[in-house]
Ligand SMILES: Nc1ncnc2c1ncn2[C@@H]1O[C@H](COP(=O)(O)OP(=O)(O)OP(=O)(O)O)[C@@H](O)[C@H]1O
């Protein structure tokens with residue numbers, strides 16, 4: 001514990017507070033709040049009731065007003081801490097509210113209601129997790145079906161992306177052919193074309209190929225990514241050519257060179273691309289929305305859209321399901337990040 | 351069993367001609383060493399033989415079979431790269447096995463060959479390590495091991511010792527010589543290092559600017575360099591060159607005027623030179639001695655004296671300003687600024703014409 005404290009209070013130069021110490025702290029804490037604040041709020045709020053969500057000012061943790069059942073009333077009544085006219089405080093339940101005055105009754109001794117100005121009372125609140133936000137969609141919403149579709153799309157698209165992009169990158173980094181730079185340039189040039197520009201032609205192609213309303217129609221147009229090719233090519237350029245020459249002397253076929261030499265050595269860049277690809281495909285909304293029109297084919301992101309109706313947005317479900325959809329991405333990151341270590345490619349050389 | 355023959359081989363990268371008209375015949379079981387200054391095309395020539403590049407001109411034969419267009423994998427050669435090029439993600443054992451697996455050898459035989467190579471190179475204890483966990487010398491042995499297990503018809507080694515420290519180099523050199531003796535396989539070895547070349551080679555190939563300058567046994571190159579370049583390149587410290595002029599026939603050849611101050615007998619075919627022809631005389635520092643009383647020698651000014659005990663290295667300047675290095679036996683009491691006269695013996699003089707070629711009969 002003392003070591004943690006000495007670590008946390010370490011300062012530049014050791015003695016006194018230098019202004020850079022303060023800037024550092026402010027910067028780091030500010031960064032922490034900006035980066036983690038929304039995520040924490042999201043997780044906290046996913047357990048709130050619709051009423052809790054509408055509350056102002058918003059809270060991080062889900063609080064709910066305590067309620068009691070009182071004889072003579074059908075609905076449970078909310079509890080309030082009330083300052084009475086004689087200055088004493090009491091816990092009373094609200095039976096009715098008219099304007100600025102609420103009719104309060106004692107839950108233990110329901111008698112004549114006492115009128116109380118609403119400014120003289122505050123709700124009794126307790127931490128309460130609205131698990132229904134999570135369980136409800138599992139029952140009424142085809143969560144598992146959507147989850148399966150999302151996983152299928154993400155996994156397939158990522159595998160194909162890695163294979164296709166690494167092959168292209170291998171050719172573009174390790175073979176010399178005329179037009180190599182032109183091809184690379186063309187691939188990079190497609191980075192400048194946003195999806196919305198090619199949406200209509202892409203739709204025509206996909207539908208002409210009979211991939212409309214098919215998960216493959218979501219997967220295939222996304223697998224060739226210029227970013228991925230560029231990322232992998234730059235990494236492969238750092239793999240010494242002599243390794244490939246050595247493999248050639250060792251009677252390796254071009255396929256074996258790719259599969260047994262290049263791919264293992266590109267693992268760090270592949271891990272990065274895999275993370276990107278998983279995040280991209282998992283969070284894709286527009287393209288799946290266009291290609292998939294049958295409900296049983298929806299991916300999670302499209303499926304979640306049913307909670308955002310025209311008149312009524314069911315935020316509590318959206319938030320809860322957003323938390324659920326975030327989990328796989330986080331797990332993938334945690335799993336893959338240990339492959340992101342650099343500098344092993346040169347280890348076999350002098 | 352392999353004889354490697356190159357006929358009229360040339361290689362260009364775009365407009366740059368890196369190798370021109372290489373004719374070379376490496377005999378079976380021979381240890382051939384390529385030497386030459388950096389960038390002269392040694393590695394390129396080795397890669398052509400290996401099949402990693404194709405020549406723009408000429409052809410390459412192994413045991414009389416034309417392999418000019420045969421891919422590297424099918425030539426049956428093994429190469430040790432300048433940078434070792436071990437596969438960093440595989441263990442030493444996998445590195446050794448990779449080439450054998452690719453030729454679909456049975457597991458048991460792979461195992462046997464690896465054990466044998468590991469024993470020979472003493473890398474047994476490291477078989478499960480990655481190359482990154484080995485020292486330079488160990489990596490080097492693994493690289494050689496990777497070549498040995500393949501049982502190649504010839505080894506191609508590109509400066510395999512260049513990154514080792516001096517001591518390790520000496521011991522690895524001895525190991526390589528022993529290995530060649532035992533395997534009796536053709537070896538082609540590229541090096542910068544004169545001592546490696548002189549001690550290991552059956553024949554040395556001296557390259558300059560993509561051309562072969564001379565091919566010959568180490569002592570042949572030392573004693574009878576075919577031209578000024580080879581004379582200056584082989585032997586350490588480098589040979590001294592003095593400008594001279596042919597005077598008149600006589601003695602066992604002709605007499606030459608050195609620096610306009612001294613008359614020296616040169617052993618060469620006097621009929622092949624004309625009077626007043628400018629020539630260059632070369633003499634190795636070890637062959638210089640102090641001139642005897644009344645002997646016609648070259649007078650030089652001492653700049654620096656390095657007393658090594660058994661010998662004294664004297665850095666001097668000749669009358670025309672050229673540096674002359676002399677390695678004199680024993681200890682000499684010289685100081686900077688002294689003027690001394692150095693004697694030249696005709697049997698140690700190398701004479702070259704204006705184009706740098708050795709004179710006939712020299
Ligand atoms: N792929 C290439 N493209 C263009 N020029 C090249 C290429 N490879 C080699 N060269 C040139 O060919 C010449 C010979 O190179 P090479 O590697 O054979 O030299 P080397 O004799 O092995 O030198 P070192 O002793 O420094 O290893 C150099 O001038 C080099 O610049």
Ligand SMILES: [Mg+2]
Pocket residue numbers: 392393394432508
């Ligand atoms: Mg080289």
